[in-house]
Amino acid sequence: MLSISKRGLDMPASPIRKLVPFAEAAKKKGVHVYHLNIGQPDIETPKACLDAVRNAHFNVLEYSHSAGNESYRKKLTEYYAKNNIQVSPNEIIVTTGGSEAILFGFMACLDAGDEVIIPEPFYANYNGFAIQSDVKVVPIGSKIKTGFSLPPIEDFEKAITAKTKAIVVCNPNNPTGYLYSATEMETLMQIVIKHNLFLFADEAYREFCYEGKHTSAMHLKGAEQHVVLMDTISKRYSACGGRIGAFVTKNKQVLDTAMKFAQARLSPPYYAQVLGEAAVDLPDDYFDVTKKEYKLRRDTIVKRLNNIPGVFCPNPGGAFYAMARLPIDDSDKFCQWLLESFSHNGATIMLAPATGFYSTKGLGINEVRLAYVLNAEAINQAMDCLEAALKVYPGRC
Amino acid sequence: MLSISKRGLDMPASPIRKLVPFAEAAKKKGVHVYHLNIGQPDIETPKACLDAVRNAHFNVLEYSHSAGNESYRKKLTEYYAKNNIQVSPNEIIVTTGGSEAILFGFMACLDAGDEVIIPEPFYANYNGFAIQSDVKVVPIGSKIKTGFSLPPIEDFEKAITAKTKAIVVCNPNNPTGYLYSATEMETLMQIVIKHNLFLFADEAYREFCYEGKHTSAMHLKGAEQHVVLMDTISKRYSACGGRIGAFVTKNKQVLDTAMKFAQARLSPPYYAQVLGEAAVDLPDDYFDVTKKEYKLRRDTIVKRLNNIPGVFCPNPGGAFYAMARLPIDDSDKFCQWLLESFSHNGATIMLAPATGFYSTKGLGINEVRLAYVLNAEAINQAMDCLEAALKVYPGRC
Numbered sequence: 001m002l003s004i005s006k007r008g009l010d011m012p013a014s015p016i017r018k019l020v021p022f023a024e025a026a027k028k029k030g031v032h033v034y035h036l037n038i039g040q041p042d043i044e045t046p047k048a049c050l051d052a053v054r055n056a057h058f059n060v061l062e063y064s065h066s067a068g069n070e071s072y073r074k075k076l077t078e079y080y081a082k083n084n085i086q087v088s089p090n091e092i093i094v095t096t097g098g099s100e101a102i103l104f105g106f107m108a109c110l111d112a113g114d115e116v117i118i119p120e121p122f123y124a125n126y127n128g129f130a131i132q133s134d135v136k137v138v139p140i141g142s143k144i145k146t147g148f149s150l151p152p153i154e155d156f157e158k159a160i161t162a163k164t165k166a167i168v169v170c171n172p173n174n175p176t177g178y179l180y181s182a183t184e185m186e187t188l189m190q191i192v193i194k195h196n197l198f199l200f201a202d203e204a205y206r207e208f209c210y211e212g213k214h215t216s217a218m219h220l221k222g223a224e225q226h227v228v229l230m231d232t233i234s235k236r237y238s239a240c241g242g243r244i245g246a247f248v249t250k251n252k253q254v255l256d257t258a259m260k261f262a263q264a265r266l267s268p269p270y271y272a273q274v275l276g277e278a279a280v281d282l283p284d285d286y287f288d289v290t291k292k293e294y295k296l297r298r299d300t301i302v303k304r305l306n307n308i309p310g311v312f313c314p315n316p317g318g319a320f321y322a323m324a325r326l327p328i329d330d331s332d333k334f335c336q337w338l339l340e341s342f343s344h345n346g347a348t349i350m351l352a353p354a355t356g357f358y359s360t361k362g363l364g365i366n367e368v369r370l371a372y373v374l375n376a377e378a379i380n381q382a383m384d385c386l387e388a389a390l391k392v393y394p395g396r397c
Numbered sequence: 398m399l400s401i402s403k404r405g406l407d408m409p410a411s412p413i414r415k416l417v418p419f420a421e422a423a424k425k426k427g428v429h430v431y432h433l434n435i436g437q438p439d440i441e442t443p444k445a446c447l448d449a450v451r452n453a454h455f456n457v458l459e460y461s462h463s464a465g466n467e468s469y470r471k472k473l474t475e476y477y478a479k480n481n482i483q484v485s486p487n488e489i490i491v492t493t494g495g496s497e498a499i500l501f502g503f504m505a506c507l508d509a510g511d512e513v514i515i516p517e518p519f520y521a522n523y524n525g526f527a528i529q530s531d532v533k534v535v536p537i538g539s540k541i542k543t544g545f546s547l548p549p550i551e552d553f554e555k556a557i558t559a560k561t562k563a564i565v566v567c568n569p570n571n572p573t574g575y576l577y578s579a580t581e582m583e584t585l586m587q588i589v590i591k592h593n594l595f596l597f598a599d600e601a602y603r604e605f606c607y608e609g610k611h612t613s614a615m616h617l618k619g620a621e622q623h624v625v626l627m628d629t630i631s632k633r634y635s636a637c638g639g640r641i642g643a644f645v646t647k648n649k650q651v652l653d654t655a656m657k658f659a660q661a662r663l664s665p666p667y668y669a670q671v672l673g674e675a676a677v678d679l680p681d682d683y684f685d686v687t688k689k690e691y692k693l694r695r696d697t698i699v700k701r702l703n704n705i706p707g708v709f710c711p712n713p714g715g716a717f718y719a720m721a722r723l724p725i726d727d728s729d730k731f732c733q734w735l736l737e738s739f740s741h742n743g744a745t746i747m748l749a750p751a752t753g754f755y756s757t758k759g760l761g762i763n764e765v766r767l768a769y770v771l772n773a774e775a776i777n778q779a780m781d782c783l784e785a786a787l788k789v790y791p792g793r794c
Contacts, residue, residue, distance in 0.1 A: 002593060002622060008505040008654035017463070017660055045458045053668065054451045061442045061638040061672070066414070096493050096640065099662040107529060108405040112509065128661030132504060134531065196399060225399060241458040241667030243493065243640075257405035263414055264525030265496040270638030271450065271668035275458070 011131050015124050015356020022339035023350050032347040033339070034382035036370045039174065041320065043238040043290055045275075052278030053271050063267040067259060068094020068246075072273045076246060079280045083206065085218040085229075091250055093258055094268045098204050098232030098245040099125065105166075105228045105247065106133035108257040109198050115163040116200075119151055121323070121357030121364060123174045123202065138164070139359035144325055144367065147314035148176035150184040156191050166198035167191065169217065172205045175357045175369040176323050177298075177316020182215040189220040198254075199223060202230045205319035207287045210295045212317060224250040233272070235320075237279045242272025294320050297372040297379055304383035305370075308390060322370045323354060329395035331355055331368050337393060344388040347381065366397070408528050412521050412753020419736035420747050429744040430736070431779035433767045436571065436717065440635040440687055442672075449675030450668050460664040464656060465491020465643075469670045473643060476677045480603065482615040482626075488647055490655055491665045495601050495629030495642040496522065502563075502625050502644065503530035505654040506595050512560040513597075516548055518720065518754035518761060520571045520599065535561070536756035541722055541764065544711035545573035547581040553588050563595035564588065566614065569602045572754045572766040573720050574695075574713020579612040586617040595651075596620060599627045602716035604684045607692045609714060621647040630669070632717075634676045639669025691717050694769040694776055701780035702767075705787060719767045720751060726792035728752055728765050734790060741785040744778065763794075 016038050023033050067073065073089035080087050095101040102125075110116060112134035118126060120139035130137045140155045142148040156167070169188055172179045180188075192199045201217030217227045232245035247262075249255050262268075298315075301322055305313035310327030328334045331353035338348050352371070354364030372379060390396060413435055420430050464470065470486035477484050492498040499522075507513060509531035515523060517536035527534045537552045539545040553564070566585055569576045577585075589596045598614030614624045629642035644659075646652050659665075695712075698719055702710035707724030725731045728750035735745050749768070751761030769776060787793060 002506075002595060002648070002651075004650055004654045005504065005506055005508045005511075007508060008657070011504075011654065011657040011661070013657055014463070014660040040460055042457065044456045050455075050458070058447075059441045060439065061447070061636045061669075063437055063637040066411070096666070097663060103662075107402065107408075109399075109402055111402045111404060112531060114402075125661045125663075128658070132529075132658070132661070134509060198399060239458045240460040241664065243664065243666040251399070253401055254399075257401045257408065260405070260408040260410055261525070261529070263411040264408070264522045264529070265500075266494060266522075267638065267640065269493070269640040269666040269669065272458075272666065 007131055007134070012124070012127050016352050019335055019339060019350060022336055026339045026348060030346070031343045034347060034349040034374060034378060034385065036372065036374065036382055037350040037352045039235065039320065039371050039373065040240060041235060041238045041373050042375070043293065045238045046279065046282055046286065048282060049237055049239065049275045049278045053274050056274045061270060064270050064273060066262045066267055067092070068268050069273050072277045075277045075280045083216065085216055087218070087248055087250070091248060091255060093247040093255065093262050094273060095245040095247050096268050097234065097243040098202065098230055101230035101232070101245045101247040102126065102200070102202065103129050103132060104258040104261050105200050105230060106130065106135055107261055108254055109228070110135045110165050113163060114165045115161060116166045116168055117156060117159050117164060118168040120359050121175050121354055122168070123170055124356045126168060127359065137359055141360070141363070142176065142178070144312065144314060144323060148173065148178040148323065150180055150187060153187055153191065160195050164195065164197060166200055168200045168202065170202040171214070172209060172318025174205065174319055175321050175352070175354070177319045177321045179209050179212055179317030180215065181212065185215040185217065185220060189223045192226045193223060197226065199227045200230060201227060204232045204235050207236055208291060208294055208320060209318040210291070210298060214318070218248070228254060233276045233279060239272065239275055242275055243269055244272040244276050294372065296376050298322065300376045300379050301370060301372050301383065304380065308387050310390065320372050322372065323367055324370060325367050327390065327397050328366055328393060329397055330365055333395055334393060335368065338389055342389050342392070344385045347385055349382045349385045404528050404531070409521070409524050413749045416732055416736060416747060419733055423736045423745060427743070428740045431744060431746040431771060431775060431782065433769065433771065433779055434747040434749045436632065436768050436770065437637060438632060438635045438717065438770050439772070440690065442635045443676065443679055443683065445679060446634055446636065446672045446675045450671050453671045458667060461667050461670060463659045463664055464489070465665050466670050469674045472674045472677045480613065482613055484615070484645055484647070488645060488652060490644040490652065490659050491670060492642040492644050493665050494631065494640040495599065495627055498627035498629070498642045498644040499523065499597070499599065500526050500529060501655040501658050502597050502627060503527065503532055504658055505651055506625070507532045507562050510560060511562045512558060513563045513565055514553060514556050514561060515565045517756050518572050518751055519565070519756070520567055521753045523565060524756065534756055538757070539573065539575070541709065541711060541720060545570065545575040545720065547577055547584060550584055550588065557592050561592065561594060563597055565597045565599065567599040568611070569606060569715025571602065571716055572718050572749070572751070574716045574718045576606050576609055576714030577612065578609065582612040582614065582617060586620045589623045590620060594623065596624045597627060598624060601629045601632050604633055605688060605691055605717060606715040607688065607695060611715070615645070625651060630673045630676060636669065636672055639672055640666050641669040641673050691769065693773050695719065697773045697776050698767060698769045698780065701777065705784050707787065717769050719769065720764055721767060722764050724787065724794050725763055725790060726794055727762055730792055731790060732765065735786055739786050739789070741782045744782055746779045746782045
């Protein structure tokens with residue numbers, strides 16, 4: 001009998017997508033499902049971006065440069081400059097989504113058995129990339145009661161061993177929506193400099209900050225050689241299907257090494273580079289409209305959640321996620337029950353159990369992540385469902 | 398000082414692209430460079446495919462399913478059926494190029510330290526994917542004097558150890574152009590069944606066979622659970638920049654495992670799936686025209702090469718590559734010299750030194766790979782250059 005690999009066995013199934021069959025069954029029964037489970041925005045992709053692809057003229061769909069089209073990398077430097085990040089086209093590798101940027105970072109900087117510290121809860125797919133690169137994720141806890149702020153410096157110090165090579169910070173955070181302050185980012189800088197670590201910064205949601213300003217890891221003066229920015233256009237321009245991201249660093253050795261991984265896979269996708277290039281020329285108020293919409297949704301969902309007896313939801317400062325503590329026994333069971341056994345006015349909701357975002361077993365059992373990727377009216381209806389569900393859920397505590 | 402990973406150090410730079418700076422310098426001097434070094438076809442991408450992308454209408458560029466759009470996977474089953482390969486949409490994962498299909502295969506089936514046997518010379522990026530998955534490539538030699546036919550079964554038997562988990566076959570072959578016969582494919586089948594190995598089949602050049610018929614690994618009756626097909630639309634439809642491939646297997650456990658890796662990276666690129674879907678409906682004679690063109694080029698280049706004193710080039714049965722033995726000391730030096738120090742009528746040629754395609758040190762030192770991706774006229778001019786160069790190259794043997 002042929003056997004698959006151990007790492008294949010260890011690889012986690014997507015915690016977000018594992019409920020999909022239950023959602024499909026609910027829909028077949030005629031139940032409407034409000035999808036708050038996945039970070040697929042409903043915001044339209046800017047027409048100028050879609051048109052740029054439609055109007056691109058070439059006769060051969062060629063490989064682009066392994067680092068991405070030069071014209072796009074040049075354009076990206078304008079985008080970064082607007083965000084007070086000064087980089088040259090040669091400090092950017094265009095990647096296949098933010099996913100590939102994360103994988104390149106793990107592969108280029110970490111060896112088998114090395115450790116990477118990540119405040120938990122964290123983006124579940126970091127686990128998948130860690131298994132692919134045989135790296136050990138060492139979680140340190142951020143807490144719902146503080147809104148998932150940066151864990152205290154002592155927690156980092158305690159977690160650091162001789163094998164620790166990097167810290168991952170996702171800012172604003174997925175899944176918590178927490179926006180790290182300038183002070184917190186400086187704390188991270190001190191830690192990575194003191195202990196000689198890489199700082200991998202996932203800033204997929206940079207534009208979506210509702211209070212306060214975004215501090216990029218690339219703003220940290222003195223940490224330039226430590227920082228690798230892992231970026232993507234997916235959420236920024238509602239262009240998830242394009243699969244275009246970026247690996248950005250001022251550390252030349254890291255960049256040159258990541259470039260070898262980029263060469264092995266030949267090139268990033270061509271079409272969405274055209275889309276991304278056009279996006280940089282969107283009017284300066286483009287994000288204002290989008291942010292206003294997301295802020296309305298956030299205010300709506302957070303208010304509704306905190307008005308449900310037994311529910312607590314800290315106000316997330318960024319991204320389009322909220323984490324809520326519910327009066328339930330088991331978030332996996334609850335989310336499945338919502339799809340399998342519950343409906344309210346012909347509808348139910350799909351949420352992401354928070355267990356999938358924690359690396360420490362047992363954590364997140366009474367928490368869920370809600371992606372506010374539906375409009376305020378739909379969010380209100382979804383919250384009606386949740387409120388009704390919590391009244392009758394058999395596993396209520 | 399922060400250090401990169403050991404695997405990052407071990408990762409090979411692209412043997413094909415490392416000469417690029419020399420080519421750029423030659424062009425700056427006003428020398429025309431005939432590019433026979435890289436598998437970027439000059440054949441136009443079918444207009445119907447490009448138009449399908451232009452005419453695709455949607456308002457949000459969403460993630461596709463992690464396995465690829467269902468409509469595309471359904472369409473792909475029609476394509477495979479035309480090639481006498483019966484698969485269902487659930488036996489296909491759409492990948493980001495053939496590259497990702499190879500990586501998924503290594504990751505899902507092999508663990509760190511496992512061995513994969515590959516007849517050499519082989520596609521250089523297999524080395525890169527092996528390093529990423531910490532797998533050891535065990536080369537066995539195919540020889541230019543037999544046109545790079547399958548090494549004898551005894552060579553496989555000798556190379557197999559307790560750690561051997563798979564054999565990779567690229568058919569038709571890159572870099573040799575060799576087309577494996579039905580008998581050779583059956584030999585491989587016997588080996589993988591006897592020794593309980595996976596057979597990873599890279600069939601990127603399936604359509605480009607000039608004599609004889611293509612035998613897919615998926616045709617091997619009795620080996621269904623062993624075979625993983627690693628496919629791509631890049632060469633088939635001259636759509637390299639799309640980055641769309643496929644991972645196809647009837648082994649459900651392997652497919653389910655690869656699917657977890659697919660979920661971690663969320664989805665393959667959307668646009669080129671639309672292109673690939675349209676491609677399946679191209680008229681049946683589409684490949685006839687393309688094949689006729691490539692055959693003319695092959696006949697031209699092989700004849701010219703064998704007419705140069707001291708040069709030997711076996712006639713490749715497929716793909717669009719030819720390997721030639723040259724009367725030179727060192728193919729790396731020679732290829733660099735061509736760009737740095739030589740021109741003929743204001744032009745020179747860029748070739749791929751064969752050393753990068755061999756895993757065994759010292760092999761390929763007097764061989765080069767030529768990709769016949771230019772038209773016959775340009776090929777003749779390029780061969781004029783090569784002929785003139787070999788007369789004056791200081792390292793001629």
